[in-house]
Each structure stands twice: as structure tokens, then as C-alpha cells.
Amino acid sequence: MALASALACALLGGLAAGAGALEGGPTPSTPGGPTVDEVRGADAPGAIDGEYIVVLKESGARAAAADELRTTTSVRDLAGSLLSAADAEEADTRRVFASALKGFTLTADRAQARRLAAEPAVAYVEQNRTERGDDTQQDPSWGLDRVDQRDLPLNESYRYAETAAGVTAYVVDSGIRVGHEDFGGRASYGYDFVDDDAEAQDCNGHGTHVAGTVGGETYGMAKKADLVAVRVLNCENRGTTEDVLAGYDWVAAHAVLPAVANVSIGGAATDAKDAAVTGMVEAGVTVAVSAGNDDGDACQQSPARAPDVLTVAASTDTDARWSESNYGDCVDLFAPGADILSAGIDSDTASARKSGTSMATPHVTGAAALYLAGHPEATPEEVTKALRSAATEDRITEAGAESPNTLLYSRF
Template sequence: MRRPALLSALTAASLVVTSLAPAAALDAAAPASPAGPAATAAASAEELTGRLVVKYSDSPSDAAQDRLLGRAAAAAGVPGGDDVARTEATAAGATVVELKKPVDLEEAQRLADELAADPAVAYAVPDRVVTGYGLVPADPGYPQQWSMQPQSMSGAWNHATGKGSVIGVIDSGITVHPDLEQQLVGGYDFIAEAAYSNDGERNAENDRDGFHHDPGTYGSAEQCNGAALPSSWHGTHVAGIAVADDNGTGTVGVAPDAGLFSIRALGACNNGSLVDVVEGLSWMSGGPELRDPRFPAERAADVINLSLGLAGECHPWLQETIDHATARGVTIVAAAGNDGVDASRSAPGNCRNVITVGAVTQSGSRAAFSNYGPAVDVYAPGQEILSSWNTGAQAPGEATVGMMSGTSMAAPYVAGVVALLKEQDRSMTPAEIEAQLKRSADSVNGLPVLDPAEAVSTARPPAPFADISAGQQFYAEMVWVAERGISTGWTEADGSRTYRALSPVNRDAMAAFLYRMAGSPAYTAPPVSPFKDVSTGQQFYKEMAWLADQGISTGWAGSDGTRSYRPDAPINRDAMAAFLYRFAGSPAYTAPPVSPFKDVSTGQQFYQEMAWLSAQGISTGWTGSDGSRSYRPLTSIKRDAMAAFLFRLSPLL
């Protein structure tokens, strides 16, 4: 299938490239005079597409889908529009319909409109091409990271460096680079079409695979709408801005201690299919398992950077995927676009639930190429930005650094600051993060310009308990349980409140934790206690009775038919797994035949519940020197770990 025509592209002008050198050497270099970026190349050929994305209102049979497509093709006047090569499900529950013969975008839109008019169809849109929002500066000088020099960035690093956070980058993949090697925690190649992936024989069967490194985005004149283009190394440059290691080589990223998750979705000519982008976005944000059993179950990113886009509206299934990602707590950062127009005219910057980023120059003025308007949430450095790069004209050459300009460069700057915020407080939601970035932004030349130090230094609330401190394991989670009233702690003689993080959680307190986490529902405790060892006047009687009423705890049955709860006994980690599983509604789950923990057998009491806890990422256990994990089922749960368990459970409720 021929890929749709290019909407906009990197210019063919040369980048500024310098050899890798220690930071001191770069600092010593004399900056050249800044110059404006080269103009964006305009699309020069008709846009074609051979795919539609269709979301059905119910689950029609294959024959019914064929009839729908046939009627729509006839009504739209699109010959061959019902000649389908294949269909496949997407992660968002839609269906990709691939036509045997590509049609122009106008015909595809007519066909999609006719399909969408049928009551059996929720929506139908043509697949579109997205491209990286990077521009190459015309001036070959200024080899310094001016965006990192202000006190604002070093001020942010006094509080956080991104440790424990993961930044996902959906782009052209990355090259082997010393600034990125230690940061990389995983990735995947989502480009399904061999002809445009530049993968050669390795991807001859049009397969997605685990090789997410960038083989080059070079393209012929035919592929790139009339002008052959060299490789851009766009993904490497974008990733370096966000996470380049502080290792004395090359450059340093905004969040140098964060992890990097790389999705390859841009191929030849710096273009990619929106379907591939959306699938990658779903997968990297922890979405439902995709149809391909080879997709590894790796952890979701905390923030996903989209330095790419296309003209037009935010497509429904793109919006749906973004909404699902943000509901799972993943922040989406999108470049505003490089057309110098209102940002509402390009996606994904015009989608809801994204942080849309425009670009400013070193002087703080809006870069001439940057899109603008109310859709832009914040501006960040985006002109003549030095970052990781590669010397190869087509295939990868030597690792190096180079300059690029564009909102592509501004977006990862913001994504890096998001990673700093998540290190400080993992409970921050995407909406809270967006609000904090806007609230702390500086007004420069009438624009809301990101202030990293202000954003990071003012984000963390004061510790709610006198005996916990920032940097402590599970600090953010303990703050979370306090803010939501799940734990009130103890009031000491001096009036301060303490949490007693390393104390075990007793079973009576566990009942209170879960009752409050449920929203303290209206409930009248019975006049006769359901447990013989719990009196009606006892502290947390109501909560323990509620736990019994909900079936979350059955207690222990005595020989006389009575039940006991053992309220003052610490709750062990195996029983706690059962409590949380039942609290979540005892979801359908089949435990694996091989235990995820070496110290938990498949026949052990509460094995299913402990395996479920592992599968949901609520408990990771302890990793031994041999790589195996243990759960310590008969050990009592401590109050700091309980806060972490409840925090991780909350998105499932």
C-alpha cells in the first residue's frame, strides 16, 4: 500500500553538528549569531490513503461489515471502496479497514462519512500521515544548550532529576548514543509497512517488532513528494532533550535520571501512520493487551511525548486513546506544530487532555514557526536546541550532537519537567500536572513560558506527617493517603501528626483504611457484632462490621460457629492481598500455572489473590540476586508499603 502524502517535513538544510565532547569543552565554544529556522517544506503531492478506522456501535459480523462498506462505497461514489484487503482490531476497540487500492483523501473522507452516517457505526475516519515537528536552522553555529543555562533549570535540579520516572517518546526511534544508553528501559517498533520502515530484510513480512532503534528516515524523491531527504535522527534528538545522561559527554537532558521508553512510529521521510502512533500510544500508556502476543508486558510510561502531528481535527479514536491514557494517570505532551498558525488547526495538539507546547527563542519571544493561540498551554525553548544526534546521511553513523529547531524540541523539554514532578509526587494526575505548569509559568512577551524551577519547587505540598520526609521510600504514596483522608495518623502531645511508616498495619486499622478509601459510604453497623472478639463500642467497630458485610473479610470460624476478627493482630501480606482483591470486586482472573514469586506456591492459600496483585503491578515484591522475585506472604505489611499498595490499587476502582 502506498503511504499517504507528506503534510510537512524537515527541510533539507544541514544541521549544526559537533563531535561528542565533555560539557566543559562545549561551554568553552564561542556561540555564533542565532538565525531563524529554515521554512517548513510544503506538501507537494496528492495525499493518498488505503486505510479507514471504523468503530462499530455493536459487534457486526464480517458479512454485515462487508455490506456496510459496500453500501457506503456506492453512496460515496468511490469505485473499489468496498474491495478490502484485510481488517484488524485496534487497541482502542476500533477496526482498521485496509483497501486493496489506495484512494485520495477526499474520496476516503466521503467513504468514511457515509459509513459514519449508518447507526451501526460510532465513527469512521481515514487513516492519516503524521510527521515530526522538527525544523533545521539555517545558521550552522551556536553549539550550546542555551535552554539549560538559565538558573531556572539548575533550580529545578535542586529538587528533582527525574529519578524513578519514565518518559515515553513516540518518534522515529533512537540510535545508539552514549547519552541515551543508560536511560533506555524498553521500546518497540510499531511501523507495520516494510516499504516505508527502512528496515530492509529484517522487516520483510511487514511485522512490528522489538527493534525500536532508528535505521534512518531517509526517503527517495518519490516517497517524499518530490524531494529526496536524508535521515533526520529526529527521535534521537527529541529523546536527548528529555533524558540525556549527565555523564560529561555530549549534552544533558531536562530529566537526566529518568528512564526512556522508545516507540518507533516515524519512518521514511519522517512520516508515520496515525494508526501506528495511536497503537503505540495505547501500548505505552499501559492500555489493554493488543492482539499480537509478542508485545511484551512492560511498565507504562509516566509521560508520553508526541513531537509529531498532522493538519486537521483530533480524530475520535486518537482522542479516545488519549482519554484512556490520561485516565490511567499518564500525561500526554504534544508539540503545537510548526506552521505559524493557530494550534487548534493541527492534531494532537488540539486534542483534549494533552499539554500542548509552543516554541520560544532565546529572547523569550515566540519562534516564527511556532503555532500559537488558546490551544497552546505553555511555551518552552524550541529554537536552535543542541541535543543528541548522529552523523549518518542515511544509515546510522557516529553518535554526535546537533542543533534542531521546532515545537518538536519544545515538547520534550516540557515532558522532562513532567518527569521531575512525577519524581516528587507520583500521585499527581495529568490534570494536576497541567495546572501546575500553567500556574507556575512566567509571562514573557505575553506568553506563558515554562519555568522549571518554579514548577518543581512549588508543586510538592508540605509533608502531612512530622515523621516522614521527601526522598523517603513511598513518600508520595503516604502523602496521597493523608490528602484523601484514608489515614489520619496519630496526634502527638505537641500537636504534630505522625504516620509511623515502619509500624505494622493492624487488622482494625486496615478496615478503616479500606472503608475510607471506599468514600466512607453510608452504613449503619449492626447492634450485634459479627465478630465475637470485636465489641460494638470498640474503635473502628463500624469499619470492621462494614468489611464483614461487604465480604472483604470473613475472619476465622470457631468450632462453636462464631467468627473472630483478631483486630489487634498485624495483617500479613497474603491476607492483605485477599482484602484488596475482594475490595476491587473479586475481578475475573485466572492465576498463572507458574507462580510469579519464588516463595509462593500455586496451591498456597490466597495464591490467586497474590498473583493478581503482581499482575496488576500493585506489588512487585523483592528481587533477588538471581533475578527471581519473592513476596514474603507471612510477613506483616508495614504502613508505608500499605500506602503504596492502596495508591496502586486506586486506578482499578
């Protein structure tokens, strides 16, 4: 204890003598008040409120003393002296480190952490954060397999650092078979505008397939996202503009952020649909829409032509544009859309294969959910920019006139 006390005095006193000569260093929070410094990562994604990591200096004035910090006991004793000097005795030391680095963690309030950061013996203070391992799914659908790598051939795995837990994905479509095992209890009904009731059950299969690619445990990009069914298409996968607009309006009114919406619905270009889908974006929802399956200009459809959404064209497993996919300068990204395996509606374990820009779009929706999991305060504009910037360039053959040659990439 005597050694630790002497060490603390040497560190605190010796470093304090030279601290005042450093420009841009710690400053008093108020004239005559305690000296404070910033906490690194205080507002970063995953920051844990009230928990901090203190890293001690091991160079310069304290190099000679650093050798004495070889045991957890000596570090803990120094931690106590530092907390006292920073007027933070009420803070609770949690763990101490004396091998890979010299430092300790503690529970404290922000003011205490800032005062501690200004202590001469402290290199810096960081906010504690959540961390997540990079999971890998073996033998995924080819679409998942493709978007986590830049080049072919496929490597029969899908790597992901996030699961999008805490992100809500609204599927504006034919409903969802919410009891399907691939959704793991995370799928729920929003509203059914076809039958005008609260049970948005899927009797076509299109919406369930889309939802599976967005957030299924086996088939999905974002494996822990909450899925909400907003039914606007009937059992024949058809609907009315009125019902579609009602679905968009419902999402804008009820969205729980952070949120994404998948709109794998095409049709004639109308100002009302463009305005309504833009309204979802203005409500804070990142919206991905299908480019359409007419082998034509996506700018001739709504909401594909709307400026503030992510418009998605379809690619094949050879990185060619799927033959029926729309194209053009209204397209933002290509994503896998041919022969996609996902959840089916025949039973709670059923699967189905479908093709189209409707199948490409949920890959992008899921990727947007993954981005929001790590950046929950991001705006739709910021999410869109991130996905465009991360995209793999110049891989799509026969992309179509004026199409951006950009393929979805999920490893941000």
C-alpha cells in the same frame, strides 16, 4: 544515669500533669487504649518507611530541664525512657542530637511512632525522608539554561533538584538510538509499529533528539529518567494515523507509572487521535504534545487540540515566539524550541541542532518527569496544573492571538 533518670521522670511526670487540659491533644487510639498522636509527613513524597525523627520539647514545662540535654548521652538516656513509656522498647534508636536540636531518630513501626508522638516530652515526630541536593549543570544548552530562571539574560547554568530517577518517559516518535552515551543505558525499545517488531531503532534522528532533551545526561531536563522508544515514524520522519494510534494504545496498555509521554507529532485534526491520546492520560500518563509548525492555530491539529494534554509552542533565546510555531488558546505553555542542541544519530556520541515545537515539547515532558519524581502519586491533571501554575508569565513577545503568555519554568 541518675541524673538522666531523674530528668526523665520530671519530664514525663510533670508534663503529663498538664497534658490532659490541652484541647485537641493526643487521644487514646481505642477507649482505654494507649494514647497516640499523628506522625508528621507520614505520606509525604520521599517518606522512608519505618524511620522516624523525634524532636523533644524545649519550652514551657520542660525549659529548666532542657539545659540538661546538652550531651548525646543524656539525650540517649531520655530516649530510652520515652520508648519505655510509649511501650516501644523494641524500637531501635539510630542517632541522637543534642546541639542543633534535641532529639533522636529511630526505626519503629507506625503504631510505636504514634504512641511516642503523644508523650508529653515529645514536641513532634516526623517521618524520615529522602533529600536531594540542588545540582547545577554548567554551560548547558540554552533551552535548559532558560527554563530554570525567570528572566533573561541567561546565566550559563541549569539548576535542578530532581533527576527523575524512577520516572518512565515514553517517546512516541521515530525511535531512539538507545546506545547513545548521553542516555547512560537508560534508553530501551518499546515497540516499532513501522516495521512491526520490537527494535524501535531511529533512522531519522528526530526521536533521538527529542529523547535527549527529555532525559539525556548532558542535554536533558530529567537526567535519570528511563526512556522508552515507541516508533511510529519512518526514516523520513513520516508515519500513518494507524501507526500513531497503535503507539498511543501501546503506551496506555504498557505504561509503568509514574510516567510521561512525549508526542512531538502533528497532523490533521481527527477525533480518533484525540480520543487515543486522551486514553493515555486516562491510563495515568502525563502527555505533552507539540503545537505544530505552521504559524497558525494549534486548535486545527491533533493531538494539539486535545483538552487533557500539555500543548507546547516554541520560543527563541530572546523570548519571542519562534516564527513558525503555532499558537492560540489550545496552547498551554511555551518552551525553548529554536536551535536546540541535543543527541544525534550519526554515532553514540553525536549531537545535532534542530528547531520546532517538536524540540520545545520535550522540555515540558522532562519538567513533568521532574515534578513526578517529587510527587509520584500525582495525576496527569495535577501535573498539568503544577506546570501551568509555575510558568513564568508575560515574557513571550508576539505570542500569537489568544495564546497564553506562559513560559515553562522548571523550579517548582
